Amino acid sequence: MPLYWRVCLINGLVFVAGTVALALAPVTVSATVLVSELVVLTFGLIGIVVLNSILLRTSLAPLDRLIRLMDTVDLQRPGQRLTVAGSSAVGQLLRGFNAMLERLETERSTSNAKALAAQEAERQRIARELHDEIGQGLTAVLLGLKQLSARVPAEAQADLRDVQDTARATLDEVRGVARRLRPGVLEDLGLHSALAALATEFSAHGLRVRRVTSPGLPDLGSERDLVIYRVAQEALTNVARHSDARTVRLALNRQGPVVLLTVDDDGRGLRGAAESTGIRGMRERALLIGAELTVGASELGGTAVRLEVPCEAAR
Known part of the structure; x- marks a missing residue:
């Protein structure tokens, strides 16, 4: 009726x-x-x-x-x-x-999957161009400056060394950007080594990163490995930029039917702030593999990011 x-x-x-x-x-x-x-x-x-x-x-x-x-x-x-x-x-x-x-x-899941796939493809293309074009160009500049140093007067040697140092630092930065855009270590050595390299990279920028991983984790597949890596990368980036933290814990282990990634810090926490674009991007990635992402208070006093990947979905 x-x-x-x-x-x-x-x-x-x-x-x-x-x-x-x-x-x-x-x-x-x-x-x-x-x-x-x-x-x-x-x-x-x-x-x-x-x-x-x-x-x-x-x-x-x-x-x-x-x-x-x-x-x-x-x-x-x-x-x-x-x-x-x-x-x-x-x-x-x-x-x-x-x-x-x-x-x-x-429809949202399908469109997000296509958008993220296109984003990863574009990242790889830019990383290759940075490595092959700009990286090789800067390497050639460094070689030319080295050859030029033998013919430069003594009073100009200090200025030449400054130019060499600037070119070398730029080359290192270009290589670092290329590594962040395209994690080659993830493809070559696997998720554990990629997370270790990620922890080392952020430790070099002043953070004390404690990495905790458990052996015997199931094979999650390349797509899920990439999502876990990107979530960890985004979470560590947020810690470095916004939390004023000194210590961060990066953990990957298995808890029953799920593989759990945890990134928690001792910073100032969320303090009621709305979810940022980075957090919503992590949620989008989690949905693609049937995982669940939660952001809340950390035992260390700051913010905790938890990504739960079902083992059944992994198999």
Whole structure:
């Protein structure tokens, strides 16, 4: 039955019930309303209003649940659905909303997978160009400066060394950017070695990184390894930029049915700040492999990032 006719029927039944009660009850109303008659009429009116509100509340409660879910739904936290019972118009509306959420989550997951794949491909292309073009060009510049040093007057040697140092530092920076864009150690040596190299890189920038890994982890596959590496990289970058932390713990171990990556620090914590673009990007990556990402308070006093990758999904 359409919702409009259901509301009309409920109100009609309430009015009919009130009319029948007045017709059958031994109650009369004088020309001048007595106090006893006023009390009876008041309680009768209250009863009709209460009965009508209960019936309407029962019929419209699913719409309230729908409105609350519409206000809070987040496609980065999939699986939020409404319980549907019956085949009424409201039930059809709830089923349609659930189906819409299913389509949106599927389309979002597909588009995110394509976007992240394109992003990784572009990173690899830029890394190759940095290594092959700019890196080789700077190497040639350094060789030319070395050959030139034999013919430069003594008073210009100091300036030449400064230019060589600048070119050498630029070459190192270009190589570092290329490594961050395309983690070759992940492809060549695996996830454990890539995380170790990542910890070493951030330790060189002033952070004290404690790495904890457990042996015997299952083979997660290249796609999941890349997601774990990127999440760890983004989490460590956030620590270095925003947390004012001195120590950070990077842990990868197995806990029952999941492989758990944890990055927690002793910094100043989130302090109620909204999720940044980096955190939402980590959530997008986690969704691609069926993992769950949580960001909260750390035992060390700062922020903890936890990525749970199901072992079943890995196999």
